[in-house]
Amino acid sequence: MSVSMIKNIRHYFSIYQSFIVTCFAESMNFRMHFLLLIIMDLFFYVSALASVYILYEHVPLIGSWNREQFLFFISIMLAVNQLTMTFVSESFWQFPLLIRTGNLDFILLKPANAIFSTFFRYVRPGSMVNVIFTWSATIYFGIQLDLNWFSWMILPFLVFMGFFLQNSIELVISCSMFWMLEGTGINFLRIELQQLSRWPDFIYQSFVRRILTLILPILLIGSAPARFLFDFNDIYPLLGMGLAIIFFWIILKFTWAAGLKAYESASS
Amino acid sequence: MANWSLKWFQTMKVYWSNLFVYRTNFFLQTIGPLFVFLFIKLSLWTSIYLSSQKSIIGGYTLEEMLAYHLWIMVASMIILTSSSQNLSEDIRLGKISSYLIYPFSFWEFHASNFAARQTVQVFIALLTVFILLILLPTYFSNISFLFFIQGLILSLMAGFFWFSLNYIIGLMAFWLEETWTLTVLTQVVTYFCSGAIIPLELYPLWLKEALFYTPFPYLGFVPVRTFMGESLLFWQSVLVLLGWILLINLISKLIWKKGIHLYTAAGM
Numbered sequence: 001m002s003v004s005m006i007k008n009i010r011h012y013f014s015i016y017q018s019f020i021v022t023c024f025a026e027s028m029n030f031r032m033h034f035l036l037l038i039i040m041d042l043f044f045y046v047s048a049l050a051s052v053y054i055l056y057e058h059v060p061l062i063g064s065w066n067r068e069q070f071l072f073f074i075s076i077m078l079a080v081n082q083l084t085m086t087f088v089s090e091s092f093w094q095f096p097l098l099i100r101t102g103n104l105d106f107i108l109l110k111p112a113n114a115i116f117s118t119f120f121r122y123v124r125p126g127s128m129v130n131v132i133f134t135w136s137a138t139i140y141f142g143i144q145l146d147l148n149w150f151s152w153m154i155l156p157f158l159v160f161m162g163f164f165l166q167n168s169i170e171l172v173i174s175c176s177m178f179w180m181l182e183g184t185g186i187n188f189l190r191i192e193l194q195q196l197s198r199w200p201d202f203i204y205q206s207f208v209r210r211i212l213t214l215i216l217p218i219l220l221i222g223s224a225p226a227r228f229l230f231d232f233n234d235i236y237p238l239l240g241m242g243l244a245i246i247f248f249w250i251i252l253k254f255t256w257a258a259g260l261k262a263y264e265s266a267s268s
Numbered sequence: 269m270a271n272w273s274l275k276w277f278q279t280m281k282v283y284w285s286n287l288f289v290y291r292t293n294f295f296l297q298t299i300g301p302l303f304v305f306l307f308i309k310l311s312l313w314t315s316i317y318l319s320s321q322k323s324i325i326g327g328y329t330l331e332e333m334l335a336y337h338l339w340i341m342v343a344s345m346i347i348l349t350s351s352s353q354n355l356s357e358d359i360r361l362g363k364i365s366s367y368l369i370y371p372f373s374f375w376e377f378h379a380s381n382f383a384a385r386q387t388v389q390v391f392i393a394l395l396t397v398f399i400l401l402i403l404l405p406t407y408f409s410n411i412s413f414l415f416f417i418q419g420l421i422l423s424l425m426a427g428f429f430w431f432s433l434n435y436i437i438g439l440m441a442f443w444l445e446e447t448w449t450l451t452v453l454t455q456v457v458t459y460f461c462s463g464a465i466i467p468l469e470l471y472p473l474w475l476k477e478a479l480f481y482t483p484f485p486y487l488g489f490v491p492v493r494t495f496m497g498e499s500l501l502f503w504q505s506v507l508v509l510l511g512w513i514l515l516i517n518l519i520s521k522l523i524w525k526k527g528i529h530l531y532t533a534a535g536m
Contacts, residue, residue: 036449043453047460054466059320185296192304203315
């Protein structure tokens with residue numbers, strides 16, 4: 001690693017540290033909101049797990065998965081969701097406002113990467129606390145499945161890959177807001193895609209599954225890690241996940257550049 | 269009286285024109301999620317029935333289960349429409365000062381917006397039923413005019429209850445900086461407890477019985493069962509919903525009285 005690269009990483013790390021500090025200071029001023037955010041996420045996590053639990057009271061298998069396998073998959077998806085809620089979700093909601101008000105100008109003028117400053121600006125400390133719940137659930141169901149040491153070692157890495165893939169796709173989609181008068185609706189589209197990805201790939205019929213695996217690979221976010229952990233021979237979805245992350249980052253570079261060309265500052 | 273209705277109608281007209289300026293947003297925000305939610309549930313339940321090789325789960329055949337979820341989508345179009353977002357923004361940004369001097373109260377303004385939105389939603393719901401009747405007639409073999417009208421009445425009443433609940437959440441802005449967490453929290457709890465994901469027959473008996481002491485089953489399960497031809501409890505459900513509507517409107521009046529004393533007209 002060259003000296004300039006290390007310098008660069010340090011530079012961005014210090015910026016991110018400042019972002020986190022300001023977000024913490026802000027959330028401590030609104031303690032009730034902070035608390036409600038934790039409760040809201042917890043209710044969502046519990047209802048997601050409880051729904052699957054209730055389903056398995058009536059059937060022994062869904063697809064080829066038993067209760068523990070399905071709940072482990074849901075826990076992985078909740079861990080990905082928790083990372084998204086903590087590190088990027090708020091910035092996605094702020095993005096259409098930045099475009100509409102023209103405040104994106106100030107970000108473009110800053111001596112830092114604009115994508116980084118736009119989408120990693122806000123952290124939700126309230127959601128950060130819920131890492132305890134999501135990882136407890138993941139570990140609990142992992143123990144039930146008797147995962148081996150290798151699976152435990154790569155589990156955090158796989159969750160982060162899921163997080164990166166989900167957000168690479170969503171960043172590309174969010175660039176469409178540059179061409180819209182009011183882009184908030186795109187955030188609802190993002191949420192719908194998250195909803196689709198929150199269920200294992202085998203529940204969808206062949207045609208839809210192919211589209212959501214090969215063209216818009218949202219089904220790889222949770223299914224690829226879970227399938228690999230259940231069977232190490234099932235590695236192709238995981239490889240596809242790595243390729244998809246690289247592919248969507250390349251696409252992002254172009255869509256972001258095209259979006260900026262289309263962007264008209266609100267005051268101009 | 270004519271003057272009063274004119275005020276309501278003019279406000280509704282303004283709401284309609286605002287709504288249709290951002291048509292893409294309206295679709296992505298309101299209609300799209302319901303279709304995605306339906307698609308997930310149809311895929312999930314088909315997969316559950318096929319893999320378990322059971323013909324009846326919780327008293328439902330596959331056709332009945334799919335019909336249940338199609339009706340849930342139709343009912344949700346009428347029931348779960350209003351949001352407290354604009355309302356809380358009015359309070360937080362000090363916009364309610366105008367309503368304090370206008371001859372059209374804060375409640376009347378938001379209720380007329382709700383009425384305008386509800387008109388559009390009912391139209392979309394009726395259109396959806398018409399299309400579904402043509403495309404998927406087998407799932408609607410039980411439909412009758414009487415059941416449909418009874419289901420529609422219950423859905424409209426439940427929709428008004430949902431608006432009143434959101435009105436209270438919006439009024440929380442007198443005390444809280446942000447109320448969207450409360451809105452999302454209510455939505456998550458409602459989806460789980462109303463039978464929108466899984467019919468309440470599949471829940472453990474103790475939970476099902478407990479839920480009937482809350483308004484949640486009336487926001488999904490009860491109207492849908494009525495649409496499907498189970499109208500034995502129609503009048504009882506009407507009375508229960510009326511009771512909840514009265515109670516929640518009484519609470520909202522009390523909260524308004526308390527809140528308005530705290531109001532500082534920010535930015536005035």
